[in-house]
Amino acid sequence: MRSQLSRNLLSPLKHQTIPLRPAPTFGFSRFLSSTRKPPHSKTSTKALLAAPTIPFFGAFFSSNHSPVKPADAMSPPDKRSEDEWRAVLNPEQFRILREKGTERAGTGEYDSHYPSKGVYNCAGCDAPLYTADHKFKSGCGWPAYFDSIPGAVTRHVDNTFGMKRTEIVCSNCGGHLGHVFEGEGYPTPTDERHCVNSVSLRFTEDASAAKNPQAKA
Secondary structure: OHHHHHHHHHHHHOOOOOOOOOOOOOHHHHHHHHOOOOOOOHHHHHHHHHOOOOHHHHHHOOOOOOOOOOHHHHOOOOOOOHHHHHHHOOHHHHHHHHOOOOOOOOOOOOOOOOOOOOEEEEOOOOOEEEEHHHEOOOOOOOOEEOOOOOOOEEEEEEOHHHOOEEEEEEOOOOOEEEEEEEOOOOOOOOOEEEEEOHHHEEEEOOHHHHHOOOOOO
């Protein structure tokens, strides 16, 4: 009786297929499946190529940091060519006046030069630039002047990277003199310091030359 009942219960299951559930993955196989990277996206590559360049980095690594100068500042009255300047200047004068070089601090002829009268002319074209009254002791290692003869010196301001730097040149020939600094606290009428290379200057005791800045163009 009992065996007959068991056969009746099991008979419907003889021809049924019981689906098997996949075994869960553990350990290293699961780690591999979770770290698979999606296929390379062509869309992301195109987006990177189309992205605009950042101007800051281009400007930072550029070798051309010269400020844009007005036309009149770029064309001084004395228009001698570089070859003509080489013929009248010695190599050190040419390096500083025409190539914007700088002499070593404390080595210039006029660093400790304090006459009671006279004029400092441009060593290139002999145009008057500063008077003896403009000179003061700054301790910077170069001749220092708190002002110049009116119209004798031209300023070229460079604001690259947000840092103000002001070059000064002879208005008559464009020869490089040095740089001007402001607000340093010197007890002078202008609170400016024209830091000038001695090589760019030539001193004369004739104070009357200061009355005509363009006398020897």
